[in-house]
Every structure is written in C-alpha cells, then in structure tokens.
Amino acid sequence: xxxxxxxxxxxxxxxxxxxxxxxxxxxxxxxxxxxxxxxxxxxxxxxxxxxxxxxxxxxxxxxxxxxxxxxxxxxxxxxxxxxxxxxxxxxxxxxxxxxxxxxxxxxxxxxxxxxxxxxxxxxxxxxxxxxxxxxxxxxxxxxxxxxxxxxxxxxxxxxxxxxxxxxxxxxxxxxxxxxxxxxxxxxxxxxxxxxx
Amino acid sequence: xxxxxxxxxxxxxxxxxxxxxxxxxxxxxxxxxxxxxxxxxxxxxxxxxxxxxxxxxxxxxxxxxxxxxxxxxxxxxxxxxxxxxxxxxxxxxxxxxxxxxxxxxxxxxxxxxxxxxxxxxxxxxxxxxxxxxxxxxxxxxxxxxxxxxxxxxxxxxxxxxxxxxxxxxxxxxxxxxxxxxxxxxxxxxxxxxxxxxxxxxxxxxxxxxxxxxxxxxxxxxxxxxxxxxxxxxxxxxxxxxxxxxxxxxxxxxxxxxxxxxxxxxxxxxxxxxxxxxxxxxxxxxxxxxxxxxxxxxxxxxxxxxxxxxxxxxxxxxxxxxxxxxxxxxxxxxxxxxxxxxxxxxxxxxxxxxxxxxxxxxxxxxxxxxxxxxxxxxxxxxxxxxxxxxxxxxxxxxxxxxxxxxxxxxxxxxxxxxxxxxxxxxxxxxxxxxxxxxxxxxxxxxxxxxxxxxxxxxxxxxxxxxxxxxxxxxxxxxxxxxxxxxxxxxxxxxxxxxxxxxxxxxxxxxxxxxxxxxxxxxxxxxxxxxxxxxxxxxxxxxxxxxxxxxxxxxxxxxxxxxxxxxxxxxxxxxxxxxxxxxxxxxxxxxxxxxxxxxxxxxxxxxxxxxxxxxxxxxxxxxxxxxxxxxxxxxxxxxxxxxxxxxxxxxxxxxxxxxxxxxxxxxxxxxxxxxxxxxxxxxxxxxxxxxxxxxxxxxxxxxxxxxxxxxxxxxxxxxxxxxxxxxxxxxxxxxxxxxxxxxxxxxxxxxxxxxxxxxxxxxxxxxxxxxxxxxx
Numbered sequence: 001x002x003x004x005x006x007x008x009x010x011x012x013x014x015x016x017x018x019x020x021x022x023x024x025x026x027x028x029x030x031x032x033x034x035x036x037x038x039x040x041x042x043x044x045x046x047x048x049x050x051x052x053x054x055x056x057x058x059x060x061x062x063x064x065x066x067x068x069x070x071x072x073x074x075x076x077x078x079x080x081x082x083x084x085x086x087x088x089x090x091x092x093x094x095x096x097x098x099x100x101x102x103x104x105x106x107x108x109x110x111x112x113x114x115x116x117x118x119x120x121x122x123x124x125x126x127x128x129x130x131x132x133x134x135x136x137x138x139x140x141x142x143x144x145x146x147x148x149x150x151x152x153x154x155x156x157x158x159x160x161x162x163x164x165x166x167x168x169x170x171x172x173x174x175x176x177x178x179x180x181x182x183x184x185x186x187x188x189x190x191x192x193x194x195x196x
Numbered sequence: 197x198x199x200x201x202x203x204x205x206x207x208x209x210x211x212x213x214x215x216x217x218x219x220x221x222x223x224x225x226x227x228x229x230x231x232x233x234x235x236x237x238x239x240x241x242x243x244x245x246x247x248x249x250x251x252x253x254x255x256x257x258x259x260x261x262x263x264x265x266x267x268x269x270x271x272x273x274x275x276x277x278x279x280x281x282x283x284x285x286x287x288x289x290x291x292x293x294x295x296x297x298x299x300x301x302x303x304x305x306x307x308x309x310x311x312x313x314x315x316x317x318x319x320x321x322x323x324x325x326x327x328x329x330x331x332x333x334x335x336x337x338x339x340x341x342x343x344x345x346x347x348x349x350x351x352x353x354x355x356x357x358x359x360x361x362x363x364x365x366x367x368x369x370x371x372x373x374x375x376x377x378x379x380x381x382x383x384x385x386x387x388x389x390x391x392x393x394x395x396x397x398x399x400x401x402x403x404x405x406x407x408x409x410x411x412x413x414x415x416x417x418x419x420x421x422x423x424x425x426x427x428x429x430x431x432x433x434x435x436x437x438x439x440x441x442x443x444x445x446x447x448x449x450x451x452x453x454x455x456x457x458x459x460x461x462x463x464x465x466x467x468x469x470x471x472x473x474x475x476x477x478x479x480x481x482x483x484x485x486x487x488x489x490x491x492x493x494x495x496x497x498x499x500x501x502x503x504x505x506x507x508x509x510x511x512x513x514x515x516x517x518x519x520x521x522x523x524x525x526x527x528x529x530x531x532x533x534x535x536x537x538x539x540x541x542x543x544x545x546x547x548x549x550x551x552x553x554x555x556x557x558x559x560x561x562x563x564x565x566x567x568x569x570x571x572x573x574x575x576x577x578x579x580x581x582x583x584x585x586x587x588x589x590x591x592x593x594x595x596x597x598x599x600x601x602x603x604x605x606x607x608x609x610x611x612x613x614x615x616x617x618x619x620x621x622x623x624x625x626x627x628x629x630x631x632x633x634x635x636x637x638x639x640x641x642x643x644x645x646x647x648x649x650x651x652x653x654x655x656x657x658x659x660x661x662x663x664x665x666x667x668x669x670x671x672x673x674x675x676x677x678x679x680x681x682x683x684x685x686x687x688x689x690x691x692x693x694x695x696x697x698x699x700x701x702x703x704x705x706x707x708x709x710x711x712x713x714x715x716x717x718x719x720x721x722x723x724x725x726x727x728x729x730x731x732x733x734x735x736x737x738x739x740x741x742x743x744x745x746x747x748x749x750x751x752x753x754x755x756x757x758x759x760x761x762x763x764x765x766x767x768x769x770x771x772x773x774x775x776x777x778x779x780x781x782x783x784x785x786x787x788x789x790x791x792x793x794x795x796x797x798x799x800x801x802x803x804x805x806x807x808x809x810x811x812x813x814x815x816x817x818x819x820x821x822x823x824x825x826x827x828x829x830x831x832x833x834x835x836x837x838x839x840x841x842x843x844x845x846x847x848x849x850x851x852x853x854x855x856x857x858x859x860x861x862x863x864x865x866x867x868x869x870x871x872x873x874x875x876x877x878x879x880x881x882x883x884x885x886x887x888x889x890x891x892x893x894x895x896x897x898x899x900x901x902x903x904x905x906x907x908x909x910x911x912x913x914x915x916x917x918x919x920x921x922x923x924x925x926x927x928x929x930x931x932x933x934x935x936x937x938x939x940x941x942x943x944x945x946x947x948x949x950x951x952x953x954x955x956x957x958x959x960x961x962x963x964x965x966x967x968x969x970x
Contacts, residue, residue, distance in 0.1 A: 051335070051336065051340070053335060053340070053344060054344070054740075055335075055344050055347055055348070055739060055740060055743045056335070056738045056739060056740065057738050057739070057740050058738045060332075060335055060336050060738075062336050078336070081336070082333060082336075084333075084336075097333065099333075100330070100333065102360075107369050107370060107371070109370065109371050109372070161341055181341070183344075185344070
C-alpha cells in the first residue's frame, strides 16, 4: 500500500507569483531568495508539462492550471488530456480523477518519499528553507533576477527514485521545474504567469 | 446431654469440612452461560460464544496522549517493541510499517491468485486495452513511478486493483510513522490478547503488561513525563468492572461489617457470641456452593454473588436466637419457643426460591439450589449447633427505655392501617400504568462501566477505524475451505448492500478459497492466446511493445504457482487479519465478518437471505443480548410469582386461617409494591438485580411477619421478639443500605431495594398484623 505512494508524485507542481517584493542586490543568497519567496502570499499560473518515459514511444504531454496559497495549500489541475486534480492542503494530498471517478487521499507524512517530493515544491514556494534542507541538499546558482535551485535528495529511499529536482525562477517566481528520475525518466514543467 | 452436644458439633464440623473439600474441587465459571437458556437458539449460542471468546473480545485499543506528537510516536514505538515479546499478547500493532514490505511482496507474488478481478475476460484484447488506458492515465499522474514499475509484468492491473480495494478500507492516520487519532493528539496502538476475552485474569495481566511497557517507555524518554496511557476494549471493561465491584464490595462490606458488628457487640457484649453469629450464614454459603457444584458440575460466578445475597436472611437467624433468650433461660428453651416460627420462615423462603430450581436458565436454577441448600445449612446450624456453643447463662439485656418506646410505637402502629392500604392501592395502580416502561434489559443498564469509559471506547474505536462490536455476520462451517467459499459468495451481495447505502463497509477474510484460486489459475490464458490479445490491445497505443516481453512468462509461472493457504499468510498483516476472521471452533470453522456503519440492519438481514445456500447469520449483539436478558428476567419474574403462590399455599397449610394468611402476606406484598413504586418514581428502570432484591425482601420480610403473627406468652416475650426483629432489621439495613452507595449498578440496585424493602416490611408488618398474645 505504502509502496504505491512511495513511488507516487513524480510530477512537479509550481507556482508563479505576483508580489512586489524586491530583493536587496548587495548580498544575495539562499536565505534572501527564500525570504523573497516567503513574501508571496498567493499565486496562480498555467503549466505545460512533458514527460519522457522509458515505457512509452512518445512523450506524455499535459497542461492545466496551478495555484498556491501560503503556507500549505497547493493545487494542480490538469485539463488536458484529461481532467484530474491534485490538491495538497495542510499535509493532506487528494488526487481526483473525474473521468474514472477515482479519489485518493493520503496524509503525506505517512509516506516519506511523497512527503519529500511534495516539500520540494511547497517549501520552495513558501520560502521554508529549514523544511527544504530537511529533505534535500540545496544548491543555488544565478542571481536574484534569474536563479536555479538544485535539490539532491538526502534520504536513501527517495534517492532510489529521484536523482534530482531542478527549480528555476525569476525573482520571486518559479518558471520551470525539472525532475530527473533514477531510471532515466525525466519531466519538465514550464509555468507561465498568466492567470487562467 | 453432653454426648448429644458433641455429636451435633462434630456432625457440623464434618459437614463443613466436606463442603470445603467439594468446593476446593469445584469448577467456577464466569461467562454469559448463566443467562443462556438450556435450549438456546443458534443465534443465541453464537452470540454467547462471541461474547465469551471472539477475536473482538480479545481486542485492546490503546491511546497514548498528553505530549507532543513526536514524543508520543516514540513512546508508541518503544511500547510496541517491548510488547511484541510479551507473553500476554498475541499481537500488537502501532501502525509502524516494518511488516508492510512483506505484505506488499505477498500481494505482488500472488496477484493472480488474490485478485478477485481475475476471470477469463480479464485477458481479452478489449479488457487488456482498457487496463492499458488506465495505465496511461496513471502515467500522467503522481503515480507514474509505481505504474511504470508494475506495467511490464502486470498489464492487466491486478496489483492496482487490489491496492484500490485495500485503500477503501478504514485505517487510522499515520504521523511520525505510527497511528494517530484524527486530531493528532493521541498515538494509537492495537493489541490482541492471548487469553480469551472472558478470562478476566488474563485480560488483567495483558493490561498490566501494556501499562508496564508504557511506564518503561516514559522513563526512557524524558519529554514523555506528562504522557498518559488509556485503554479500552471488552476485556478492559471486564477488568475495570470487576475491580470496581471488588473495590466497592470490599470497602462497603468492611464498613457494613464494622457497623453491624459494633451494634451487635453493644448488644451481646461478647466477642465469642459475635463470632458465633456468623456461623449460620457461613455454613449456609458453604453448603450452597457445595450443593450447586455437586448438582450442576460447576458453579457460576453470578450464583455465588447473588446466592450469598439471598441467604443474607441467615444472618438474622442468629440474632433471633441470641436476642430472644430470656434471663435465666437457656438457648434450648428459647429455641423451643421460636423454632416453629423460624422453621416456617425458612420453609417459606425455600418455597419461594424452589420455583427457580425448575427454570430453563442455568443461572436461575443454580441460584434456586444455592438458596435452598444455603438456608437449610444456616437454619440447621442455628437450631442444632449454636445452642451448644453459646456461653452458659448468656442473655441480652436490651435497654428498657428503648423497649418501652418501641412497644408504644408498635401498639399505635395499627392505626395507620387504612392509610397504608390506600397508599398500597395507589402504588399498585401506578405500577400497572407504568408496566411497559418498568424494565430495562439492555446490557449497558447492568454494566458497571462508567459513562466516561464508554465515551473513550467510542472515541478510540472511531480513531482506529475499528469495527464496532454490535453487528457482524457469522457463519459456522465444517471446514475452512467451505467457510471461505461461502464468504466469497456473500461478498458481491454485501458490496451491493454497501452501494445501496445500508452500511458503510465490511471486512472479508483476505484469503480466497482453494476453489476460487483454482478458478483464477484456470482463467489465465495460454501463451499463444495471450500474445495475440496483447498485440491486439497495444495496436495504436504509445507503449513500447518490448516493454511487455516478460508478461507471458509471468502468466505461465502463475498458472502453476502453489495455492495460498493460511500458513502462507503467516507473519503478515493479512495473516493477522485472516486469523481474526476465520477461527477454528468445535472441530469446525467460524467466519466472522464485522460490519461498519450499519444503517439498515433489517435490509442487510433480508439481503443476505437472498444468497442461496449460505447460512450466514446477521448478529446484532445488542438486540440479541437484550432479548436474552428479557427472556431471563421474564422467566425469573414468572418463577417468583409461582414461588409467591407456593408461599401462600404453605401458609394456608400451616396457619389454617384465611385471616392469618392474609395478615402475614399482606405486609410483604405491600412492601414489594411500595419498593417497586419508589424505585420507579426515583427514576430507576428495573433490572434482574432489582428482582433478586425483591426476592430477598420477601424472604427477610416473611420472618418479620411471622414473628409478629407469632403468639407470645408474655409482654416480655413480645418485647424481646420485637427487639430482635428491630436488631435483625437494623443489621440488614446497614449491610444493604451501604451497598446502595456502590458505583456498580448491580450492587447499588440490590442494596437499595433490600434496604428499603426490609424497613418497609417491618413497619408494614407492625401496622397490618393484629397481635393476639395471651
């Protein structure tokens, strides 16, 4: 049962932000980035995602909307090719597939790997550095205007599935989330800031 | 004379020794069988078995609270580690997933045997295509990792199907690796005791082990000093109620004994006589237990408890004898005077109790025999043994002022006659009006369990998603295989009932029958067919065809795989679940399927009846137990009435006067009516325990009435008689009155009924019986 969810959640979720915080140019680093991300109370956006999987001849493409409300509400709604929603709220993840009428709920803390994955995105959006560093070795490149966070899982079991997660952004917005899995599969999600 | 004296004492000692010997070899039982009719219905039998020793009855729910969640989680882990090796427990689980890999492995390796979706159609091109489409959906979801891993060897989706089924079942939330209550304030553990649910000692040992493990864990973790552990479950209730009855009974009887003893000590002024006063009732109790043991083969705990109450009359015998010895008189001369009255009183009680002997309920029949043997033992000791052991020249000097005040009251008492008769008539009408809501037969009305404990139980059960203990489907079958087969037939019916909203869910044995497993193996296609169907299904889909290369081989292996049995499930959570659903019993097997959230019990009963050839029974523990108690109480009431008729008949034979019979029985009837009315007015609903209390009121009260009716030779004689009644009454009221303060509904019901009833019998006898002294 648990393995089901241990392997779950390989799709990145994002968000974009429209806050007016500005970053001090003088000494910029991880704490400053996190602080500016933490300023953002809520954000919406659209996403386009492509997954390259070993079992498929062609990549899987999907698109939909994303929204985030600090500190713990994250919603990914896939509209194409089929209606599906993924909602994280206060540590509870709900996955709903309306076409097949399936609804699954789980407390992310129950599944360390899922938790790690969910936190890679939620912690980044919420600017929650301590939580991020609980699961990942965090490497930051770039500057306040254009940055790139590389997350390397600390936990053995998560490492068996996820090799690395790269989150790129511009100032206090996340623009691209890329995930490289241990088996060579990869997924790229591009986020645009327009409100749907 | 001396020889006779020794002879009586020797015979008595031999009798006591023999009784002790019999009792030491007696078997004592404490289960529900006392309440079970001699010819129980199958459902009643199942229910008693369930109450006695079901898996549910072995369950202890544990909650640890009062500290931050991570600390509680650590306490939970330490406790579990320790309890896993505890000899008192068969299993303990706190949600830690240490064993889950095993379960996952079991499911995966045996997916074609375990999945109930495996049919020949499952592997047709159309259904395979449907399943592959489902996989495609999964690949674009967060479950893509898992989907990819199982896709090549499980394209028909058996694992996903089984996991979805398991997901649908209730389970508590997990935090910091262990089970927690919904609000996260309480870490939850679940233990199965090794001893059966009705083995209260075993349950108590299990509770002590759990508490010990908690205390150790708390000592190891400094932050956990504020943590508390709470337990609930049927066994825990038994232990708690036994403890509360024992504590109450012990404490209250000690106080009562002290009070009665100090009263009698003031009266007798001799510790020796005080001790002698206990001989009749003690002998009676021994005789009662020994008689039941010989007559029934075993003695019921309930017989013991109520029996000793019923022969409480025996305490009075000594008081009648001791306080009525006149100055310069001898015990023998006193006995000569009071013996006919005493004898009649005992005979009346025996008459009253003998109706119970013929009861269809073992418990009542035992109670009847116990009382009869006990009273004979008590009165014989009073008659033939006590006189020889009393100190020479013993007599009681009651205060003359008390006696004369008492006599003045007694003389004036008959004036209240009309008022009393009118009041009794009103009470009769009142009871007749209330007769439908008079009795309460629910288990909880008799249970000594505090309301808070019940609330805690409900809370923990909800947090755990544990089934409530009220409804379950039960089936007895000759062997495990047919039990499993019949369960399988029932599952689709139950699913339908769930879909129709009659219940929230149910649990079924997690092991398919051999028949079902063989059918599934036979449904797996041959290699050629499989390859053909697979390539047809894959046409136009984005999957790489090489992905499914291992599938055909996997199916070929599964076709010859060893079938699963109980042993194969051992050591997994599924195995534990199976053991709790499928239990060997009396050479056969019993399947129990607990139901959750039952909304329409009648609909379910009807629904399962439509399944042909299944003998599953829907067991409603609450309704069945209430029905059984109601039958029991009806029978007891009927016997009590018969007993009353026998008493009246005996009175006619011995008193030979309609007027005297009326006079003697009227105060008793009035007392019974008045006590009943008082109980109802003060908000009680009556239970079997009140009935037992009323029986004792009649037994004790009949002596009062007879002594009032008894022809006295002198005013002093009358005075002594009345004083002895007052002292006997005072000791009864002290003893039983204190019991009425007990927390336990059983003790308090008997206590208040008897105390009030005894006082009223005495007063009513004084009012209604015309004394015709010489």
